[in-house]
Amino acid sequence: MVGLQEHGTSVVLQLNRPAKLNALSTGLEQALLDALHTPQVQAARAIVFTGSERAFSAGADTSELPEMTPDRIAAYYRGSGSVYDVVSRLPQPTIAAVSGYCLGAGFELALACDIRVAADTAQFGLPEVGLGILPSSGGLTRLVRAVGPALAREIILFGERFPASEAHRLGLVREVIPQARMLAVALERAAFLATQPAMAVAWTKAAIDAAAESSAASSLLIEQLAYAALNRTEGQKQ
Structure with missing residues (x-):
């Protein structure tokens, strides 16, 4: 569910659940947690997170929501749901290389990374309020700190999707790149960061x-x- 490729002193972790547009199920989150503890990632000097051309991640796997009682939710945040905070606390520089849909939990994962680069196909959004919930994997907090409470309210309460160009204007992504070059540029940025002490x-x-x-x-x-x-x-x- 998570591919791992080494590129010099950097690694790429690729979400690989194409049938569900890389929806972040507890299984995929656990697979990502497991990948973060591999020797290759531990030794890496920079880490790139990516998905497919169609979707970085379309969000959480909502089919699991009916099973989430309060007790299970508390256990979830102690288990696979901790992956977002683990990513945010990694000592290595992290880059989210985003193509296609980057929604809900997928956007929260991207926000947990240090730097975001986006293909011109990327679409961002936090639709949770429309589902009767709210972003709760660090996305709300990180978005407020990134753009301030006023803009965060608009993005979260309206839940509308917005393109990579708007994400760049808001300072949420470092640069917008043609789809064909997006991962290569992310790896170039990672290679530079990997040279830093x-x-x-x-x-x-x-x-x-x-x-x-x-x-x-x-x-x-x-x-x-x-x-x-x-x-x-x-x-x-x-």
């Missing part, structure tokens, strides 16, 4: 996340402590 990348990612949640004074202190920790480490240039 790994410890500096990991600490910088953590400091940025902390800055989003901290006071200015706390964030400045984190910067300074991280700098002190990185000084004279392997990879630090004099």
